[in-house]
Amino acid sequence: MTMPPSEEREESFKPETLVDILPLYYNRLFPCETFIKWLSYGNDELEKREFSFTLDGDIYLRYLSFKDAAEFKEELKKKKPIKIDVGAVYANTLKDKRITQKQPTEREMVFDIDMTDYDDVRTCCSEASVCQKCWKFMVVAVQCLDVALRDDFGFNHLLWVFSGRRGIHCWVSDEEARTMSGWERGCVAQYLSLLTSDTKSTRRIILNSERLDPPASRAVKIVETHFNDIILNDQEVLDSPKGVQYLLDLVPDDVLKQECEKAMADKIDSVSKWKAFCKTVQYHNQEDVKAKKGRRRRIQTALLIEEVMLHYLYPRLDIHVTTGLNHLLKAPFCIHPKTGYVCVPFNPKHVAKFDPTAVPSINVLLKELGNFEESTASENVREYRKTSMNRSVAIFDEFVYSLARMKNDPMEF
Amino acid sequence: MDFTRNPRRTLQKNYDAELSSQFPHDLQLYNKIPKSTILIHEFEEIALERLKALRIVETVTLRGFVKFSEEWRKNFHEELKKQDLKSLSKLYSSLGVSNTAPNYEARKKDLISHFILCLAFCRSDELRNWFISKETDLFVARFEELSTEGRKEFMELNNIDFQPIPQEEKKAKFSRLLNTFQYMNATQFDSADFYKVPFKKVLELVRSRKVLLDKGQAYVASGDLGNLLASKLRQEISHSLAVMKQCLPETTADIRLDSVLKCLLDQYESGTYKPTTTSSNTIRIEDLDELSKKSYPPCMRRMHETLRAKHHLRHAARLQYTLFLKGAGLSLEDAMKFWRSEFVKVMAVEKFEKEHSYNIRYNYGKEGKRCNYAPYGCNKIMNSQPGPEDASGCPFKHSKPQELRKLILSYGIDSNQGLKDVMEYVNSQQPVLACQKLFVLSHPGKGVEFGLCHPNQYFTESRTIITGVNVKQEPGSTPSSAVNSPASTYATPSPGRARENVNSSSTPLSTKAVLNRATPMSSRKMLNVDNKAAGKTEPSKDEVADWMDELDDSDFSQLEAMDTTN
Ligand SMILES: [Zn+2]
Numbered sequence: 017m018t019m020p021p022s023e024e025r026e027e028s029f030k031p032e033t034l035v036d037i038l039p040l041y042y043n044r045l046f047p048c049e050t051f052i053k054w055l056s057y058g059n060d061e062l063e064k065r066e067f068s069f070t071l072d073g074d075i076y077l078r079y080l081s082f083k084d085a086a087e088f089k090e091e092l093k094k095k096k097p098i099k100i101d102v103g104a105v106y107a108n109t110l111k112d113k114r115i116t117q118k119q120p121t122e123r124e125m126v127f128d129i130d131m132t133d134y135d136d137v138r139t140c141c142s143e144a145s146v147c148q149k150c151w152k153f154m155v156v157a158v159q160c161l162d163v164a165l166r167d168d169f170g171f172n173h174l175l176w177v178f179s180g181r182r183g184i185h186c187w188v189s190d191e192e193a194r195t196m197s198g199w200e201r202g203c204v205a206q207y208l209s210l211l212t213s214d215t216k217s218t219r220r221i222i223l224n225s226e227r228l229d230p231p232a233s234r235a236v237k238i239v240e241t242h243f244n245d246i247i248l249n250d251q252e253v254l255d256s257p258k259g260v261q262y263l264l265d266l267v268p269d270d271v272l273k274q275e276c277e278k279a280m281a282d283k284i285d286s287v288s289k290w291k292a293f294c295k296t297v298q299y300h301n302q303e304d305v306k307a308k309k310g311r312r313r314r315i316q317t318a319l320l321i322e323e324v325m326l327h328y329l330y331p332r333l334d335i336h337v338t339t340g341l342n343h344l345l346k347a348p349f350c351i352h353p354k355t356g357y358v359c360v361p362f363n364p365k366h367v368a369k370f371d372p373t374a375v376p377s378i379n380v381l382l383k384e385l386g387n388f389e390e391s392t393a394s395e396n397v398r399e400y401r402k403t404s405m406n407r408s409v410a411i412f413d414e415f416v417y418s419l420a421r422m423k424n425d426p427m428e429f
Numbered sequence: 430m431d432f433t434r435n436p437r438r439t440l441q442k443n444y445d446a447e448l449s450s451q452f453p454h455d456l457q458l459y460n461k462i463p464k465s466t467i468l469i470h471e472f473e474e475i476a477l478e479r480l481k482a483l484r485i486v487e488t489v490t491l492r493g494f495v496k497f498s499e500e501w502r503k504n505f506h507e508e509l510k511k512q513d514l515k516s517l518s519k520l521y522s523s524l525g526v527s528n529t530a531p532n533y534e535a536r537k538k539d540l541i542s543h544f545i546l547c548l549a550f551c552r553s554d555e556l557r558n559w560f561i562s563k564e565t566d567l568f569v570a571r572f573e574e575l576s577t578e579g580r581k582e583f584m585e586l587n588n589i590d591f592q593p594i595p596q597e598e599k600k601a602k603f604s605r606l607l608n609t610f611q612y613m614n615a616t617q618f619d620s621a622d623f624y625k626v627p628f629k630k631v632l633e634l635v636r637s638r639k640v641l642l643d644k645g646q647a648y649v650a651s652g653d654l655g656n657l658l659a660s661k662l663r664q665e666i667s668h669s670l671a672v673m674k675q676c677l678p679e680t681t682a683d684i685r686l687d688s689v690l691k692c693l694l695d696q697y698e699s700g701t702y703k704p705t706t707t708s709s710n711t712i713r714i715e716d717l718d719e720l721s722k723k724s725y726p727p728c729m730r731r732m733h734e735t736l737r738a739k740h741h742l743r744h745a746a747r748l749q750y751t752l753f754l755k756g757a758g759l760s761l762e763d764a765m766k767f768w769r770s771e772f773v774k775v776m777a778v779e780k781f782e783k784e785h786s787y788n789i790r791y792n793y794g795k796e797g798k799r800c801n802y803a804p805y806g807c808n809k810i811m812n813s814q815p816g817p818e819d820a821s822g823c824p825f826k827h828s829k830p831q832e833l834r835k836l837i838l839s840y841g842i843d844s845n846q847g848l849k850d851v852m853e854y855v856n857s858q859q860p861v862l863a864c865q866k867l868f869v870l871s872h873p874g875k876g877v878e879f880g881l882c883h884p885n886q887y888f889t890e891s892r893t894i895i896t897g898v899n900v901k902q903e904p905g906s907t908p909s910s911a912v913n914s915p916a917s918t919y920a921t922p923s924p925g926r927a928r929e930n931v932n933s934s935s936t937p938l939s940t941k942a943v944l945n946r947a948t949p950m951s952s953r954k955m956l957n958v959d960n961k962a963a964g965k966t967e968p969s970k971d972e973v974a975d976w977m978d979e980l981d982d983s984d985f986s987q988l989e990a991m992d993t994t995n
C-alpha cells in the first residue's frame with residue numbers, strides 16, 4: 017500500500033470536522049477488541065481500569081470504566097471522544113460509587129519522550145513542529161531505552177507508540193512492571209536516565225569516573241553511531257557562535273574551555289569544529305595522565321567527550337509520567353486532534369525507517385476505506401486491512417498476542 | 430498442688446521468657462504484629478519519640494553528611510542523645526544479640542512504636558513514602574552499627590540466606606562486574622563476593638547504578654548488604670501499611686485512637702509551622718524583586734517572575750501568591766498597588782478594578798465571608814493540580830525537569846554536589862526535602878534547624894538568617910522549638926496555635942487527647958501470648974484488628990497483679 021504525499025493529507029485534515037468523522041473511525045477502524053484484550057491481561061479486572069475521555073469543548077470525563085470491548089465500542093461511538101487516555105487499575109471497581117478513596121494498584125510502566133525537551137539542541141524545528149530530522153532524536157531514544165529495558169531489566173512486552181505529533185510513548189506491560197509502586201518506577205527511571213552521578217549545572221550527564229560502566233558504555237556505543245549524522249550534519253549545532261558557546265559551557269575546566277575555544281576558532285563547519293574539540297580534550301586528558309594528576313582532577317574530563325555526546329542525544333525522560341501510577345497517558349490509536357494523525361504503534365527495531373510525517377491520518381484512512389470497498393468486493397477482509405493502518409495494527413496484534421502467549425491464553429486472530 | 434509457688438513471680442518469669450523469644454535481637458524486620466499492648470499515654474509517648482527519631486534521620490541527611498557514613502552515624506547518635514530518645518539510643522549503640530543485658534523493653538517499644546506510626550502514616554502516598562524512606566534509613570544505620578557477629582546473628586534469626594555467585598559466573602561476567610564496581614582494586618575484586626537477586630529487591634542500588642543488571646537480575650557487592658536488607662524491610666513496611674490502610678475505617682471509628690494518630694500527623698505535617706496571618710512585619714513593594722531572589726521559595730519565585738514577565742497570572746497562581754504575600758507582610762493597600770501595576774500593562778484599569786480588586790480584598794478578609802484566609806502550606810500546594818500553563822503549584826513536583834533545573838540554578842548554587850542533591854530528592858518524589866535542601870544551599874554556612882512545611886516558613890527563616898533579626902513573632906510557633914519538643918506542644922496546645930487556627934477543628938482534638946490521657950483506663954501493661962503466631966507470619970488484617978482492640982481494651986485488670994511485683 018502506498019501512502020499519499022504528506023502535504024496533500026495535511027491539507028485535507030480540518031480539526032473542526034474531527035467530531036463528525038470520529039464515529040465512523042471508532043466503529044470500523046479502531047481495534048477495540050485487541051485494545052481491550054490488551055488492557056484486560058486475561059483477567060476480569062477490566063472494570064477496575066480507568067479510562068478518560070476528552071470530549072470536544074475541553075470536557076474531561078475521568079474514571080470511566082467498561083465491562084468489555086462491546087461496551088467500550090458503544091461508548092466510543094456515543095461520546096465521540098477526541099482523545100482517549102488510559103489510567104491505572106484501581107483496587108475497586110470504578111463504577112462502585114460508594115468507594116470514594118481510589119487507590120491505584122497497577123498500571124503499565126510508561127515512558128514519555130517529548131521533542132520539546134530537545135529544544136536546546138534542535139535547530140531544525142522548535143516546540144510543536146517536528147520534521148524527519150527531529151525524528152532521529154527519537155530514533156536514538158528508542159534504541160537506547162529498548163535495549164536497556166530488555167537486557168537489563170528483562171522486560172519483554174514493550175509497546176512503542178508515536179504520539180501523533182511530537183513525541184513517543186513506551187508502555188512496558190510485563191507483570192513485573194505493572195505491579196511496581198511509584199517509588200520503584202522512579203528508581204528504574206533514574207537508572208535509565210543515567211543522571212545519578214555528580215551533576216554540575218550544565219552538562220546533563222556526568223559519569224565521574226575514568227571508565228564507562230556497562231549501561232553508560234552501551235549508551236555511548238549507540239549514541240556514537242548517530243552523533244555525526246544528527247548533531248553535526250543535520251542540526252549543525254556548532255555552525256553558530258551560540259552553538260559553540262553552548263558546547264563550551266559543557267566543559268567543566270576553565271583552562272580546557274579556553275583551549276577548546278581556541279582550537280575551534282578557525283574552523284568553519286560543525287564537523288571540523290567537533291574534531292578540533294575532541295582532539296583538544298584528548299590531548300588535555302593525556303597530559304593529565306602524564307603529569308600524574310590526581311584521580312579527582314582526572315575524572316572531571318576523562319569521559320568528557322562521551323558525556324557531551326550523551327548530553328546531546330541520550331533520551332530525555334519526563335520522569336513524572338513514569339513515576340505517577342495514576343498518571344493518564346494517551347491511548348494508542350487515538351487521533352491527534354490537531355494533526356489528525358493516528359497515534360500508531362511502531363516496531364522499535366525498525367524505528368529508523370519510521371516517518372512521523374507519513375503517518376496515516378484519519379481522513380485518509382476513511383478515504384482508503386471507501387476506495388477499497390468500491391474496487392474490491394471481499395467480505396472477509398478486516399476493516400483496517402483495507403487501509404494504511406494495516407501495518408500498525410499488525411504490530412499491535414503481535415504485541416497483544418505475545419502477552420496472551422505468556423498467559424497460555426488462546427486468542428483468535 | 431504447690432502452695433509455695435508465687436503466682437506473681439511465675440507471671441513475671443513467663444513475661445521475660447516471652448519477651449526474649451519475641452525479641453531475640455536488637456534489630457528487627459517488624460514483620461510480626463506486636464503481641465503486647467501498652468498503656469495509652471505510653472502509646473503516645475513512644476510514637477512521638479519514634480517520630481522524632483525519624484525526623485533526626487532526615488535532618489542529619491539534610492545537614493549534608495553522606496548517608497550512613499561514619500560521620501552521619503555519629504551525628505545521628507549524638508542527636509538521639511541530645512533529644513533524650515533513650516530507648517532508641519540504647520538500641521542504637523548496642524551490638525545486636527550477644528550483649529549481657531539485653532534491653533527487651535526497648536526492643537518491644539521499637540516494635541510497637543513502629544506499628545503505631547504505621548497506623549498513622551498509612552493514610553496517603555505522601556505520608557507513606559516519607560515514612561518508608563525514613564524507617565529504612567534508620568534500619569540501615571542500625572545495621573551498619575552492628576558488629577560482624579551481630580549481623581550474622583541477625584541474618585540467621587531472620588532466615589536470610591544469601592549465597593554468593595559461583596566462581597564461573599563471576600568469571601563469565603568479569604569485565605562487566607569490574608566496570609560496575611570500579612571502586613574495587615584488583616585484589617579486592619578477586620576476593621569479593623557478589624550476590625544475585627531480582628532487581629526489585631535492590632532498587633535503591635539500581636537507582637544509583639551501584640549494581641550490575643542482567644535480564645532482571647542484579648549483582649550486588651557484599652558491601653551493600655545493608656541495602657539488600659533495607660529492600661526486604663521496605664517490603665515488610667509496605668505490606669504493613671497496606672494492611673493498616675484496610676483497617677482505616679476501624680481506626681478512624683475509634684475516636685480516642687484516631688485523635689492520637691491525627692495529633693501525630695499534625696505533629697508531622699503542620700504542627701511545626703503555622704504562618705502568622707496578622708504579621709506586623711511589613712514588606713514593601715519595591716523590595717519584592719530582591720526578596721524574590723534571596724528569600725522566596727521556588728514556588729513563589731516562579732510566580733513572581735511569571736507575573737513580572739507576563740503581567741498576568743492565572744487564577745490558582747493569583748490566589749497562591751496573594752496569600753503568600755499577605756503572610757509575608759504585604760499590606761492590603763500595597764497588594765492592590767502591586768497587582769494593579771502589573772495587570773494594567775495588559776488590561777484596562779477598569780477591567781482590573783472590576784474583576785480583580787474585589788478578589789484581592791476578599792483574600793485579605795475585607796469582602797464576602799470576611800474570612801482571613803491562611804497562606805497555603807506545602808502540602809496544599811503539592812496536592813494542587815496545576816495545568817501545564819499554570820505558574821502555581823510546587824515546582825519540585827509539577828515542573829518539567831528542564832525548567833526546574835533552571836529555577837534551581839537561579840539560586841546561584843555553586844557547589845558541584847548541590848544540584849544533584851536537590852534533583853535526587855525530586856526524583857525520589859520528596860519535593861519538600863528538595864526545597865529544604867535548596868534552602869540550605871542558598872543560605873550557606875547556616876545549619877537548618879527546621880522541618881519545612883510552608884512557603885512562608887521558608888521566607889521567614891530566610892529573612893531571619895539574612896537580616897540577623899528574628900522576624901518570627903512568637904516563640905511558641907517558631908519551627909525549631911516545635912520540632913525539638915513535639916511532646917510539649919502537643920500536650921498543651923500553645924496559645925499561639927489555638928488562636929491561629931481559623932477553623933478551630935484541631936483544638937478540640939488535642940483537648941480530647943489530653944483528656945483521654947488522664948482517664949483511668951490507661952492503666953496497666955499486658956502481654957498477650959499467642960504461640961501460634963510466634964513463628965514468622967506477616968501481619969494480617971485480622972491481627973491488626975485484634976491488636977487495635979487490645980490497644981483499646983480498658984479491661985486490663987487481670988494483669989494488675991503483674992505490675993506490682995516489681
Ligand atoms: Zn525538525
Ligand SMILES: [Zn+2]
Nearest residue numbers: 726728823884
Ligand atoms: Zn514551595
